[in-house]
Amino acid sequence: MKTLIQNGNIVTAVDNFTADVLIDGSTIAAIGAHLPAQNVDKIIDANGMLVIPGGIDNHTHLDMPFGGTTSADDFESGTRAAAFGGTTSIVDFAIQTRGGKVQDGLEAWWKKADGKACIDYGLHMIVTDLSEGSTDPDKALASMDSVVREGVTSFKLFMAYPGVLMVDDGTIFKALSQTAKNGALICMHAENGNAIDVIVKRAIAEGKTAPIYHALTRPTTAEGEAVHRAIALAEMAGAPIYIVHLSSNEALEKVAEARDRGVMAYAETCPQYLLLSLEDMEKMPDFEGAKVVFTPPLREKWNQEKLWEGLRMNTLQVVSTDHCPFCFKEQKELGRGDFTKIPNGGPGIENRLQLLFEHGVNKKRISVNRWVEITSTTPAKMFGLYPRKGTIAVGSDADIVIWDPNQEHVLSAKTHHMRVDYSMFEGWKIKGNAKIVLSRGEVIVDNGQWKGRAGRGEFIKRATYAGAWK
Amino acid sequence: MKTLIQNGNIVTAVDNFTADVLIDGSTIAAIGAHLPAQNVDKIIDANGMLVIPGGIDNHTHLDMPFGGTTSADDFESGTRAAAFGGTTSIVDFAIQTRGGKVQDGLEAWWKKADGKACIDYGLHMIVTDLSEGSTDPDKALASMDSVVREGVTSFKLFMAYPGVLMVDDGTIFKALSQTAKNGALICMHAENGNAIDVIVKRAIAEGKTAPIYHALTRPTTAEGEAVHRAIALAEMAGAPIYIVHLSSNEALEKVAEARDRGVMAYAETCPQYLLLSLEDMEKMPDFEGAKVVFTPPLREKWNQEKLWEGLRMNTLQVVSTDHCPFCFKEQKELGRGDFTKIPNGGPGIENRLQLLFEHGVNKKRISVNRWVEITSTTPAKMFGLYPRKGTIAVGSDADIVIWDPNQEHVLSAKTHHMRVDYSMFEGWKIKGNAKIVLSRGEVIVDNGQWKGRAGRGEFIKRATYAGAWK
């Protein structure tokens, strides 16, 4: 099966030129001017379109249990929605149960994805307990090596959520030391959970139970502190570190300061932190604020331009979504009267490329190359998907998006493909959208029509972190 | 004329894959796996080789008058030497004479290049006198707009060399303000010339006349100060700024601090600052130190790793050469007994890619992609040569280097192609060299044989600085 994409404006993290792309089977065979169309099975006219590598969202939570409920998108609905938005790979988070084995967590997530994933996926492993319930306090260190060999080459640790997911600094340091040897990359949820816990309990005791208090009880200093600590522990361990969902300038400054000293500290942010603010949340009536209850919370508006600057200057290298949807009516509702019971998370897997194109590229904050870089190329390189994913190059998987830069549309829960009853960006106008989406050479979205199928997505054995990847 | 480069390892600033490259005439027509070889005029076997975009050296001084003599390489010998080292474009510096017209400086340099340049070249314009000798103190501002329209889209100003090239802060600010409007980029030689001048005169008065005093009379604080000032002036003018030949950690910190605040400050360094040190100079006997008399001077060795870190973290974006050779025997000799009379400059146009491959890529300080980026892609984008130059992409000029990563050779004045009687890196062993060099599709270097000819190089009308180029 050969497909020829003609006359598109091919955009990679560095280049931008008009040419044809020939796909042979699942990979890219050639890029050229006026490639011969004979012996080609399918021709796609990409005139006036951008031809970009499919987006890679390295931070999603599909089918994830949280506070007695489960995130609304499973691997089928979630990866389908991703595809509609131009994302052709995800890296989701498997979770080690406290007292359970790392490998069991991995198996559980494979099961969740099996027969459902519509696009290729990798898995990070959330480590919550180094003992794995055994008497050996460090048993899981060997398990970490083991899953790395299976292609799970990154881990996530929590400095927040004490008693649930949080691990102490000794555990963090041990895990970092292990990755310094096995080549994996630690992702860190960086907030000082213990201090926040005290503040939260005070708020509840004072009857401050509305959604807005979720945001007001998690100060940016608690994030900045934890980012600084995570980096310090990584420096001592001689390991790289990757801060997830960085939300505030105070945290950003810690990353910048470390990078200026040559430390291998990396960070991602998410569209919600770039585009929504605490001030927006404060305007939301009644219990509506629960829609934007996630962690870290929304910040004061002035932080947004600082994050955009961080993206421009490469202090932030990636934009992921932290997609973790809960329906407003049934799930977010659990926390009415007590914000601590609101399931944490928001939907976003479908809108990342759209939002960044409109508010990044169209608004001239970032170039179209940088847009590709932060949504696809760097995630691919950082998490060992490259060169299979993350670029348009000969031999790479034909995960390609034909992007219409001029299509005008409106984001809405009524029309989106995520299985959740609200949009954080309801009514927002966007110019630019995925028109045709190919995954390993197969068209899975065609002008708004779903052409893919559940289960076609494959687990990606990822390589280890590339070290000095740049 | 069609050329097919087969089976090379194609390396761009972002990608790295094995494929063929088809050249049709002067540009790249296709990149693909096993491209058909029929109808092809020439086949180059690149098996085991890297196929990279030709290097771009945006800081050279060919045929430049300095202190009563002229730099030893003219546009013929200099560009030929460049090509041997894998560099296929340069941007040289035309100079406005004090009291003379900007346009006259440009014409003079065109004349120097005409019939001589072996590879394509652009020109920056050094502005020394805004009045152009007229009664209008700002006459040259319009001339700046004029040369921008002719493709000279960057300028250089000096904060050093008082009475010769130095301009005051008012002039700098006016020029920056003009580029904020016309889109050009100001390159800055950043050293506090007035303070240095006092220190130099003291040294001479104290009988400190040996070459080493050239280095000892130019403290890093004088560089750091000027870098900070240049950036502050650019901020006030709302213009980007590009610091040339940054040599010290103290200066680097100023760039980092500005970038952390989101300021459009860029900087290059040169191989000599990455690889040679003040300590090396101190060991050179007799008058030998004159070989490394250039400005800024060599710094204490510990600065080197800081500069490498800056390259890795993108605080430094470019490595150029500041190639400005003077023969040791006849020219450097002018300053025996008085270091202030030593012509400032050193030879390097031929060795940049070699040195950075050996000490960057082979020593694992930077990736091979980053090597391409800092020596070709970013210079092309920063100075408006992209997309014609700086990448391997369909439609781009076929300025391509077939790089043998395994060729072992030794740098030496006996074998190099620069017209100068010494090498700053005499006897250094290198693994990696340009094997075949193509300029606009034409093989100009073939396994150490010169196949090009003087005058084939064309003047490149450059686009204006791309703004948020990333």
Added chain:
Amino acid sequence: MKTLIQNGNIVTAVDNFTADVLIDGSTIAAIGAHLPAQNVDKIIDANGMLVIPGGIDNHTHLDMPFGGTTSADDFESGTRAAAFGGTTSIVDFAIQTRGGKVQDGLEAWWKKADGKACIDYGLHMIVTDLSEGSTDPDKALASMDSVVREGVTSFKLFMAYPGVLMVDDGTIFKALSQTAKNGALICMHAENGNAIDVIVKRAIAEGKTAPIYHALTRPTTAEGEAVHRAIALAEMAGAPIYIVHLSSNEALEKVAEARDRGVMAYAETCPQYLLLSLEDMEKMPDFEGAKVVFTPPLREKWNQEKLWEGLRMNTLQVVSTDHCPFCFKEQKELGRGDFTKIPNGGPGIENRLQLLFEHGVNKKRISVNRWVEITSTTPAKMFGLYPRKGTIAVGSDADIVIWDPNQEHVLSAKTHHMRVDYSMFEGWKIKGNAKIVLSRGEVIVDNGQWKGRAGRGEFIKRATYAGAWK
């Protein structure tokens, strides 16, 4: 003549206790509990009062020519007004005329003060021309040494006012190098005059002639840049440096950064920068803004708290006034229709202690000890007046203020003693005022009555800067 001050609350930069102070002649003889009152000529009841060392204002411009007019207070009216506000010493600025001799400038200022000064005074010397009009470009360096021997142990240089007072970086560096040897201290007016000049001319060309444009044409970046440069030059010269009238956070950060590295950088601010803002100026109708035209100008309001923080943390060590009054009706008027012709300066010599007591001590921003330290003790130590001045200690001059912390009064041009027709703080309510003021043991202000006389003030031969004074 013996005077006994009974039962006052004695406040020094460090202490705070209730005791009597016995003055014998011009100096303090004893401090004790219930000192014997026999043989005492005069008893002052200080019950409920603070007994503080007289204020020292080390930045005044009395009888100073500027732009075709002269500052409204001469040494008589100015020092009398100072005394009313609790200031018992000043250090004024003598000016070397361009082309003239340093010594001539000093003699001119002695003449201005002679027979007029009501309190003791020192002089700094403003150096404008190192050649002193001779063919020796460095002639004034020896003159600097000479005036140091006469007790003029500090100099002022201007980085602003090109063509009038500004000197270039070479001159600054030479002067700093000279003080590194002779022990004097350089005071710096730090603004990038050349850049500002360009901005000012543009504004005038665009018809922006109102007073507010004085402020809008002098960006904080121009101040921050110059502060950074001044400190860098001082570092290279191995000399301390003192930044005068620091007005903005951007400048403050440069001082903090230098001090964090252990550099001997000091700075003062003035009450107008702590208490008035650009926003205040923007509200002033018609030409009223001319009342607050001085240099540096007023800044955005948020800078104020940063300056208070700087005072608290000792990044700023001194508060002086930069007293340089011009009458609104006749003098400021010169600049109607052209802000560049408004004489630069404002009145303040009388109100410094009052304003800092109300807005510093009463508002709990600084302790009463810190109030004494920044207005008296540190100026005395920094400028070589200590131990004669600046403290309440045995053997020191009895320059003592009996301060009523509870006296409520209103600042107004109608009641102040400065010879100027407006107050920058008209109508401001203050709690706390000087009740009785002694100079060398002599009561010169007694409950609002003037008891001093012109000419009683003496020139103070100052010691050189104390080096590591703390």
Added chain:
Amino acid sequence: MKTLIQNGNIVTAVDNFTADVLIDGSTIAAIGAHLPAQNVDKIIDANGMLVIPGGIDNHTHLDMPFGGTTSADDFESGTRAAAFGGTTSIVDFAIQTRGGKVQDGLEAWWKKADGKACIDYGLHMIVTDLSEGSTDPDKALASMDSVVREGVTSFKLFMAYPGVLMVDDGTIFKALSQTAKNGALICMHAENGNAIDVIVKRAIAEGKTAPIYHALTRPTTAEGEAVHRAIALAEMAGAPIYIVHLSSNEALEKVAEARDRGVMAYAETCPQYLLLSLEDMEKMPDFEGAKVVFTPPLREKWNQEKLWEGLRMNTLQVVSTDHCPFCFKEQKELGRGDFTKIPNGGPGIENRLQLLFEHGVNKKRISVNRWVEITSTTPAKMFGLYPRKGTIAVGSDADIVIWDPNQEHVLSAKTHHMRVDYSMFEGWKIKGNAKIVLSRGEVIVDNGQWKGRAGRGEFIKRATYAGAWK
């Protein structure tokens, strides 16, 4: 009882003048020139001597249990040794037992001091368990308020020693929040104990058991991290914070950065960090290194000048000793073959003023006023002893040291008064020593003779932290 100290050079944190001091009973009655000697019981000739406020050592561990042994000095021997060195007040650390009550810890320490203390003493309280062994996790917060009312107005928390003294960030944050209300000051031992614990266990597992590994397993990054975290927690709580025994530049930078932002962060260092280094320790043969095993450990030598700079610039406000002596022969010996069993601590209570006079004042690193400030005045103000202690002022306790600036002596375990069999500064030559020491008007040391007695020292009820004490 009246004592007259004649003709001494009185030195306070700010002043320096020659006068007599009259003591009436336990306090200072007068300071004056040639005070009348009639009715005076005792005359001390201080001609050629400095007359300074007695030193205050706010960090001592007398009679402290540690690792199965007890620090070698009890309140008698320790305070007597202090007095010999010119220290007339201490603040020692009472310890709450895990599971025990705060008040019980306080009572235990009162008992230790009772009948033994030779000089006045205060107590800090080390909090180890907020539950006090009860079911109320926050019970001790009220106990903190309670001891504050008894004059114990500062607490110490440990971020190191997990399982023994360490508390988690939630506890720290709660305690800081409590002091934000009750006005006390939290002292912090800032090292990341969990990370260090991992490193220590690795070292032991690798057979690295010698004393030097105590130092090598506690990286400066672990200290810098904890200092940053402690300050962040204090900022969030709105409380001041005081870092004890700061030892490295990395930690110092965190304090400087916080203070530059206006944060109420304070820090002390100790003579051992200013004067001894890791390099010194590495040279110590056999098990000798155990003599300098304390926490934080000795650092690389280059840190020393940074700490001196911090003292000069007031980034560090205090020098205390952390006196915690263990005899080399019997106590340090416990850790032969396992550095983790070496009792942590070193002797220093007697030598602080001597070492800082020699290496600070004599070596011109700090002024004599600053010497008094960092060893007496600031400790007094910071910890609520002022104005009773910390200065020479009318009404203050006559805790006075007659200091001979010219006395030459040699530090040695053979001659010192501390009850420990070694000196960390054995054989060091010092110029300057306490000649006569008065405590509340009573001579307790007279030319090397002990005149005091056990039990005369009183517990000092301290005031709460003064807030903006400067």
